[in-house]
Amino acid sequence: MRSPEARLLIVDDEPNIRELLSASLRYAGFEVLAAADGQEAVQVAERVRPDLVVLDVMLPDLDGFTVAEQLRASGRRLPVVFLTARDGVDDKVAGLGLGDDYVTKPFSLEEVLARIRAVLRRTRGDLESPTRLQVADLMLDEEAHEVWRDGRIVRLSPTEFKLLHYFMTNSGRVLSKTQILDHVWNYDFGGDAGVVESYVSYLRRKIDNVEPRLIHTLRGVGYVLRAPRR
Amino acid sequence: MRSPEARLLIVDDEPNIRELLSASLRYAGFEVLAAADGQEAVQVAERVRPDLVVLDVMLPDLDGFTVAEQLRASGRRLPVVFLTARDGVDDKVAGLGLGDDYVTKPFSLEEVLARIRAVLRRTRGDLESPTRLQVADLMLDEEAHEVWRDGRIVRLSPTEFKLLHYFMTNSGRVLSKTQILDHVWNYDFGGDAGVVESYVSYLRRKIDNVEPRLIHTLRGVGYVLRAPRR
DNA sequence: GGCTGAGCTGAGAGTTTGCTGAGGGTGACG
DNA sequence: CGTCACCCTCAGCAAACTCTCAGCTCAGCC
Structure with a gap:
């Protein structure tokens, strides 16, 4: 560590x-x-x-x-x-x-x-620190605020971007809807976890409509972003 | 580094x-x-x-x-x-x-x-150092204080010029309105980020009224100057 | 095979954000 | 003193975004 x-x-x-x-x-x-x-x-x-x-x-x-x-x-x-x-x-x-x-x-x-x-x-004057996250052919560039999937650029709304960013910094880790709500939404958000479902749906449509699928649902547990095994 | x-x-x-x-x-x-x-x-x-x-x-x-x-x-x-x-x-x-x-x-x-x-x-007597910035067919000559787009010269006001200069030295990077305000406007400027919108609007009219568009709005995030992808 | 509940998604209402035209103020210059 | 360019503000409009909801799908379980 x-x-x-x-x-x-x-x-x-x-x-x-x-x-x-x-x-x-x-x-x-x-x-x-x-x-x-x-x-x-x-x-x-x-x-x-x-x-x-x-x-x-x-x-x-x-x-x-x-x-x-x-x-x-x-x-x-x-x-x-x-x-x-x-x-x-x-x-x-x-x-x-x-x-x-x-x-x-x-x-x-x-x-x-x-x-x-x-x-x-x-x-720190640290100009070269990496600003890109990558999982399979999905790439997120923080500096340019751009997302690419399958060689194509994808436009995301602010919330979609934040959600994807959270997924990518935690790829391979299962995230519960509550956890997601706590990190991506404002701390005073009163609504229920239904929003998360909506936004995962938006994300899937925009960045996960090609094989291999990267966002997986674990029924009763949460979601996980990961590249296919092997 | x-x-x-x-x-x-x-x-x-x-x-x-x-x-x-x-x-x-x-x-x-x-x-x-x-x-x-x-x-x-x-x-x-x-x-x-x-x-x-x-x-x-x-x-x-x-x-x-x-x-x-x-x-x-x-x-x-x-x-x-x-x-x-x-x-x-x-x-x-x-x-x-x-x-x-x-x-x-x-x-x-x-x-x-x-x-x-x-x-x-x-x-340094450094004659080689670039005094010109270029993005697609948009060119800014620092020395001559001139801006060209699409083969035509464009007249910019001082603030417009500074704003464009800031965009061009940071092309491909997202700049928030606050960031722009902090860099382009005097440090004692008390107003809000609305000015930035106005000046981006002026700039667009003067240098971005032809294809391809170079100044892009990222809603809720900021602006980015970049050449179109492919 | 049918039941149940978790998850998915299309539609829509309400809100936020950005764009732009109009206009007032200021300072430079003749 | 008038004109002009420029800077900034503001308000109305348009578009994008957020969130809710309800009906539907489907996995898991008996």
């Missing part, structure tokens, strides 16, 4: 969100620390020197941007991914340094993961 | 600007060092021997021109790109050495990048 990808500090006052993020980012291979408010964040960051901070803009004690400022007071370069309400988007333009990024609440885990990875890539 | 294009030293006392420049120049493939004032700049430059210095004229301790003088005290030729307030333009003409250049604050990242590249090209 390789060492953690990077050390993250999560700052959010809502325990639910904090837990959600901590757990799934840890699962994604990051080393994760958490803080519930700005003061704690600054203290923790001083001790542990994270590589990146995920920071709620709305905190009980300090404004998120103020926290970011204090975090960087030492002159240290420290990228931040802000979590902001959908309508507070204007604030962001002011406080956002480049190299930072933001995600609007409510977010999906895939979204947050993507942003974190993008920011880390950017700050 | 290829070696950095060049080693830059950024000198600015405002942490936000310093961060902004550091992060994006690093992402653009430069090796970047930063200093917050004139003294530090001179010290760092002595140690690391940068290829170019990006230097704020307004520093807390020393005048930018003085710093430049000291940087070159060793007799070493060291090109400088000055950052200057819009109204301080007169000062600069005086202090500008040959091979230097300047950008007025507030700047856009594209502007700074363009100046840095131009200065480096000049200092």
Whole structure:
């Protein structure tokens, strides 16, 4: 097993969100620390020197941007991914340094993961990291945001793209509908798992209408994306 | 991973600007060092021997021109790109050495990048480096500041030109509206991403009204400039 | 072979996103 | 002082997208 990808500090006052993020980012291979408010964040960051901070803009004690400022007071370069309400988007333009990024609440885990990875890539000046995923003759290019199947390019809607991306980063692994819902849809999505069926259906029509079939249904369990055996 | 294009030293006392420049120049493939004032700049430059210095004229301790003088005290030729307030333009003409250049604050990242590249090209006497960008039958000549499409020359406003330039240096890569805003517009622009839509619309009318279409909208994601596939 | 329930998919309502024409403000220039 | 190019905003329209639902299919089980 390789060492953690990077050390993250999560700052959010809502325990639910904090837990959600901590757990799934840890699962994604990051080393994760958490803080519930700005003061704690600054203290923790001083001790542990994270590589990146995920920071709620709305905190009980300090404004998120103020926290970011204090975090960087030492002159240290420290990228931040802000979590902001959908309508507070204007604030962001002011406080956002480049190299930072933001995600609007409510977010999906895939979204947050993507942003974190993008920011880390950017700050490291890491231009050549692979941006393509491939399973059999199905290829997804993150940079170009393109999907190819059977030599043909395929147009996908945002949700379809996110779903396929999730499948491809977990190819060969069975994913339950709940799991998919938790990762691809916003955390406050109230509907049922029926949507997943719909979108799998859309995906099949667009990228899995030729042999060999790659998306397989496991009745009562979930779905799996995999190339045929042998 | 290829070696950095060049080693830059950024000198600015405002942490936000310093961060902004550091992060994006690093992402653009430069090796970047930063200093917050004139003294530090001179010290760092002595140690690391940068290829170019990006230097704020307004520093807390020393005048930018003085710093430049000291940087070159060793007799070493060291090109400088000055950052200057819009109204301080007169000062600069005086202090500008040959091979230097300047950008007025507030700047856009594209502007700074363009100046840095131009200065480096000049200092290196690098005549070969491409001054033309081409995608299909769309051609942009940086030197002549001209754009051609379908054999015809096209007149673009300054913003249109910068936007197209950004598209062309990133052809095949999806650019979000936010990303575009961050690179093409001045860093203090407070408005929303609606402008980008407007300017894409202008560009389309001027350079993309013939087949094949080169600017593509990816709904919910951004735009991409690319030649048609096959 | 028939029953049952999970999964599939076409249709459609409601929402979001992007495009573009119109227009006001600003600064350069004569 | 008037004109012009340019920049930005806004609002109405069009298209794309998301999600729900209901009827259908089919695998698994008796």
